[in-house]
Amino acid sequence: MIRNLIKSSLSNRIFSTQLCSNLTIYRFYSAPIKRFYKNTSILYADKKYEITLDQRKLKTPKGSIFQVDSEPLALAIATEWNSQQKTIERSRMILTSLANTAIDNPNNYSKEDIINYLLSFAETDTILFYNQAEPDLYKLQNELWNPIIDWFNKRYHTDLQKTDDISPPNFPANAKMEISKYLRSHTLDTLHGFQFAVDTLKSVVLAFACIDRFITPDKAVLLSRLEEEYQLGHWGRVEWAHDLSQQDLQARLSAAVFYIHCNSFSHFVQSKDVSRVSEAAVF
Template sequence: MFTRFMTLVTKKKIHGTRFYATAKRFYKNASIIKSEGKFEIILDQMRLKTPKGNVFNINSEPLALAVATEFNSQRDKILQSEMHITTLCNTILDNPNNLTKYDIVTYIVNYLDTDAILFQTNENEELFQLQICQWDPVIEWFNERFGVNLKKSVDMDVCAISDGDKATLTRHLLSHNFGTLHGFMYGIDTLKSGILTLACTEKHISPEQAVLLSRLEEEYQSGRWGRVKWAHDLNQQDMQTRLAAVMLFVHFTSHATKIQQKEV
């Protein structure tokens, strides 16, 4: 899984070893070390720091390897826009908006009020039938998986999501750790759908499927009027890259933190 997802995954200056958004690559190799029970990223002989200047240290060894891989994948310039796992880790370590678990859970649950796949159109019969065919099975899965009863709307009014359903989803989400919740939020901002994001992180659908479902109307219109190949393809690939990073991040923050070495 690591190789498959890393294939998808794959401010003005550097002060000491601090990493900013855009800079010339100043190191030859990125590696990891274990220090005081956590894992740090080493750029040649220098310790990586977050944008706020904190030492970049995380609990998960596989996650640290993924970050090192992102750094080693950079060429002449460091492009933070391509380093989604590193960005997520920096957000967790710095927490620039001082968010709590409850803040993130509230954001996720309330996002369902405007979830993209809960709003379907009956003005175009062909598109409407496509939405029914492609989106409704995911909504049904979501309701069964989480024990809720979310309903779609065809009138573009605000969907009625009961307080009971919100409470149920809140309890489930609060069972996840702070890092995993950030991953969910990053996925939702990418897909504009909490339902698709959780379906993807629960491995009900793949990142590729999730992106195509989130772009269903755009893909339908492109099929009728033609694609601007470089623009549509680039956007789709960027979304797949971001979502693949989310999948890796959520997996590594939710599961074992250490890679077992095989004894010879």
């Protein structure tokens, strides 16, 4: 039953842009305001991309000029604003909220703060805890989670081990070092995206697998909810509640992955341009 549910969910993907509350991004509780602009566009200034609303520059909640390094990201955010109808529903603008958080950094996080948070999260990763008390679920976890853990260990040169009881999983010291080294290669802006992805899935392993394109966002969400989906297979599901929750998680994760890829590519291009300038200076 659960296999049919997963197959059905993967073949009927619906992208929802509703944003649930999360500590890592700005929350918007105010009522929707009336749309006050007609057109949105982007402009390039000081090697960054800005969003304009009828020639007025978009600003962050703290009053800073809204600027991003990636043109595709700027276009996607401008599309979020342009897709608003009579009112502006900020809760449906996931990329805008995520970028605002990275720009304003309201909690004053450093790279080390986010890396340490993700490392501590990895020690209690969702897919490292297997449930032997439910034989059918345990079989399903081995079938669907084992390949993800094996991929992660091979990709990041770690040796993460699952646990079959209440004891914590084996999390070797070298795993922390390898994960930390990988995360440090990214900018602070990008790490905000990593944090949002991990918080969405409650799993570093699944988030990394999705970001590295080993699995799709919808599959990552289903694997993070495997035990819940198993129980729903027995007791039934309420479509307006359970399906909406699943679609919301898919939207949040998809936005986080897109945000990370846009920032990572931009950083790579900038680094490459700098290296070319350095080589030219030598000669």
